[in-house]
Amino acid sequence: MTTITSTKKKKNNTRSRLLWKFSLLAALIFTSTSCFSQSEKSTVKIEENKSEAKVTGLKYICIHVLELEKTLKLYREILGFKMTKAEVLHGPGLEGMLVMKLKTNDLTIGLSLTAPEFIDTIGPIGNTNHNHFMLKVNDISTIGDKLKEEGYELENEHYARDKYTFFVGPNGEIIGLSAWD
Structure with missing residues (x-):
């Protein structure tokens, strides 16, 4: 019985680690996409300012x-x-x-x-x-x-x-x- 519990814990730990890694990867992808779209907006804003009198x-x-x-x-x-x-x-x-x-x-x-x-x-x-x-x-x-x-x-x-x-x-x-x- 001890062996079964230990194997079960290992599977749960593996699943937890995989879930955690997947969540981290998803967060990184979301953040980089968000940053990219913000920098794209910033570039547009900078180009718009070039035409202003200043x-x-x-x-x-x-x-x-x-x-x-x-x-x-x-x-x-x-x-x-x-x-x-x-x-x-x-x-x-x-x-x-x-x-x-x-x-x-x-x-x-x-x-x-x-x-x-x-x-x-x-x-x-x-x-x-x-x-x-x-x-x-x-x-x-x-x-x-x-x-x-x-x-x-x-x-x-x-x-x-x-x-x-x-x-x-x-x-x-x-x-x-x-x-x-």
């Missing part, structure tokens, strides 16, 4: 320079930026402004310095586009239209044609948008 990256940051020597020491000697370009701009509100482009890897910083004889033409620093960051966008027309609908004033009304504009954010930050590559 920011695609940071183009550059522009800083109005108050102390040239200290600024160049910080960005070039300490932070490792390299000067790639320097030019004097001309035009309303920009007359005599020196703009220096500094670059490291894929980040560009523009340093702007107004010529002393024109310092009174630019107005207070907070009211100019000297201190700003420029965002890359994939569809400036749509984004510009949305900003105008929300009551933001765009500095360049021809933003669709010119592929850039500036506006003041809700915290006083000056934000530039550029569709240039």
Whole structure:
């Protein structure tokens, strides 16, 4: 009788193990199928987002320079930026402004310095586009239209044609948008 009970227990254990393995296999198959269908949905969602008007990256940051020597020491000697370009701009509100482009890897910083004889033409620093960051966008027309609908004033009304504009954010930050590559 002991032998029969022992054999019966072995059969039950074998059946239990097989049932457990089958259940585990079924759960794995169900989970992988579920994950596959979710990732397929995610792929579709990502492709849909590609057509939306949105920011695609940071183009550059522009800083109005108050102390040239200290600024160049910080960005070039300490932070490792390299000067790639320097030019004097001309035009309303920009007359005599020196703009220096500094670059490291894929980040560009523009340093702007107004010529002393024109310092009174630019107005207070907070009211100019000297201190700003420029965002890359994939569809400036749509984004510009949305900003105008929300009551933001765009500095360049021809933003669709010119592929850039500036506006003041809700915290006083000056934000530039550029569709240039």
